[in-house]
Amino acid sequence: MMRTGVHMVRSLCRGPQAISNSITLFPSTGMGQLAAQWTSCIRCRSMAVLPWPFSTQPRDFSLPNSSWGSEMRQQYEHYNSQCEEMTEEGEKKRGPWRRLPSYNRSLKFATGGVYLSKIIQSKARLFTRNIREQGSAFEYVMFVNKEEQKCVCVFQAGHLLEGPPGHVHGGAIATMIDTVTGTHSTYLSGPVMTANLNINYRSPIPLGSTVLLHCSLDKKEGRKTFVTCQVTSSDGSRLHTEATGLFLSINVGHILGV
Numbered sequence: 603m604m605r606t607g608v609h610m611v612r613s614l615c616r617g618p619q620a621i622s623n624s625i626t627l628f629p630s631t632g633m634g635q636l637a638a639q640w641t642s643c644i645r646c647r648s649m650a651v652l653p654w655p656f657s658t659q660p661r662d663f664s665l666p667n668s669s670w671g672s673e674m675r676q677q678y679e680h681y682n683s684q685c686e687e688m689t690e691e692g693e694k695k696r697g698p699w700r701r702l703p704s705y706n707r708s709l710k711f712a713t714g715g716v717y718l719s720k721i722i723q724s725k726a727r728l729f730t731r732n733i734r735e736q737g738s739a740f741e742y743v744m745f746v747n748k749e750e751q752k753c754v755c756v757f758q759a760g761h762l763l764e765g766p767p768g769h770v771h772g773g774a775i776a777t778m779i780d781t782v783t784g785t786h787s788t789y790l791s792g793p794v795m796t797a798n799l800n801i802n803y804r805s806p807i808p809l810g811s812t813v814l815l816h817c818s819l820d821k822k823e824g825r826k827t828f829v830t831c832q833v834t835s836s837d838g839s840r841l842h843t844e845a846t847g848l849f850l851s852i853n854v855g856h857i858l859g860v
Contacts, residue, residue, distance in 0.1 A: 664704040664744065669737020670758065673812035673836045677756040681745040702744045702785065706731035730781060738762045740774070744782065746789050753786035755815040756836075759807060769806040776801055778815060779831050779845045786817045787827045787849040794827060794849035801845040812836045825851040 666678060684699040706727045730740040741758040757778055765771030780799055787794045807813055813833055820828040826848060833843040 660705050662703045662705065663731050664701060664742070667736045667741075669741060669760075671810070671812060674741065674756060674758045677812060677814065677836055678743055681754060681756070685745070698747050698749060699745045700748070702746060702789075704731065704742075704744070730777065733762070740778070742778065742781075744785060746786065748789075751790060751819040753782060753789070753817040755782045755817070756812065757815060758812045759809055761809055764809055766806060768809055770809060772803060775803070775807065775833065775843055779833070779843065780847075782815045782817050783829045783831050783845070783847040784849060786819075787829055787847070790819055791822065791827045791849070791851050793852050795852050796847065797826075797850045798848040799845060800847075801843060803843050804841050807833070807842050813842060814838070820846075827851070 666675060670678070681699055682701060684697045685701055686694050687697040689695055730742075733739045737758070738760040739762045741760060742755050744753060744755045746753045755778070759770045759774065763770050763774040765774070776799070779801060780796060783799070784794065784796055814836055815831055815833050817829055817831045820830055822828070827850075829847050829849070831845045831847065832841060834841055
């Protein structure tokens, strides 16, 4: 019965054809009857041109939403426009920058991650992306430039990140620096863990404002990846924070605790 149930769940996730196959495989079981009911239901939905109810597409938090302010959108459009270029022949080609998608549980949507997530606390969520209210906390999008080995993050801080009255909490700024430098190091060197992060706060960041986090590679030595990061106002006129980071390359065994 356990294997029958598992097969049925997988069939539901694969769609109507797989469900029909379940009827053939389990004709004398309750699961077969359930499959027949689902097939009938889905046929009705198809006739009404309704969407398949089991969506496998995760939400990409790096895409614009209604909470983004004008500065956030302008910076997004600026870098996003450089992800594609036009050739002299009028064809599109890949530009120097690439937008990185962002999910509330990246592991779940990686190759084989759906199985790993069952081992590593399946209910866990990336805490910068686990707040449902858009714009209330961490709103950000990251772009990487592989040739220049640089990364930029457009970050808008919401009202839940308050530290000093009207300004962003230092811990939230540190979180974003660790997120950006760690992601960039992973892009350059594969899976890494933070070994050291040195942060100097220069000027406070007003809540609701948009800032840029610029990250660049300093050097790589064996398993070590050294990066620097600066947090500036969107127009680059004010330096809010600067940091250096050291990241160590790891294998999947470290993540699994093997």
